[in-house]
Amino acid sequence: MPFTAAVRPHVWAHGCDHAYLAAQGPGAVPPPPVEADAPRWAQAQRAVHAGRQIVEVTLHGKGAEAVVLQALEVRVVKRRTPPAWNVYEMSMGCGGILTPAVFRVDLDAPRPLARPVAGADGTRVLPAPQFPLRLSASDPVVLRVEAATAGCDCDWYLDLRWSAPSGSGTARLDDGGRPLRVSAATGRPRFGYAHEPGRWAQG
Numbered sequence: 001m002p003f004t005a006a007v008r009p010h011v012w013a014h015g016c017d018h019a020y021l022a023a024q025g026p027g028a029v030p031p032p033p034v035e036a037d038a039p040r041w042a043q044a045q046r047a048v049h050a051g052r053q054i055v056e057v058t059l060h061g062k063g064a065e066a067v068v069l070q071a072l073e074v075r076v077v078k079r080r081t082p083p084a085w086n087v088y089e090m091s092m093g094c095g096g097i098l099t100p101a102v103f104r105v106d107l108d109a110p111r112p113l114a115r116p117v118a119g120a121d122g123t124r125v126l127p128a129p130q131f132p133l134r135l136s137a138s139d140p141v142v143l144r145v146e147a148a149t150a151g152c153d154c155d156w157y158l159d160l161r162w163s164a165p166s167g168s169g170t171a172r173l174d175d176g177g178r179p180l181r182v183s184a185a186t187g188r189p190r191f192g193y194a195h196e197p198g199r200w201a202q203g
Helices: 035-045
Strands: 003-011 019-022 048-050 052-061 067-080 086-089 102-106 115-117 119-121 124-126 133-135 141-148 153-164 167-173 180-183 190-194 199-202
Touching: 003 035, 003 167, 019 035, 048 052, 052 133, 052 153, 052 180, 067 141, 133 141, 141 153, 141 180
Parallel strands: 048 180, 086 190, 102 141
Antiparallel strands: 003 052, 019 048, 019 086, 052 141, 067 133, 067 153, 102 115, 119 124, 153 167, 153 180, 190 199
């Protein structure tokens, strides 16, 4: 493959807005981490993305040839009943004026598609990403995908179709060889972390 792909499966909106489902009660769950430590925190709690998962893929060309990224396809490999776990909010409230352009995915659709959506930086519109995209060693590409579900505990991954002078193929984008995973969290108890008393509080 004439490029490398680095997948970040624990991206938070604005660096702080995210939630996880975990089976443990609030007394057994440690304080929320910063975004950079989220993979380790989530693994230790066996936590699952609650309602939404944001994935960021950074692609770098390996050589002089240009690569054309042709399409991004969504594959849902398993749908389960959402677990009856608690929701833990990573922040009690945050926001920002930057809303990145993304590919948005409804995992509850019979055939989920990665639909391009424009973003905004203040009053400036950030154009929706559109295929085909060109990639080279000097011009990397970053793809941001927001997948959501209101009805299932979903295992999923992305297929990225590409072509180059030396050949063509499909790159699987997942969580280190495992499917990505996000679960619906509708109606579950929600907890936010109260920093002053140092405990989770139901909201």
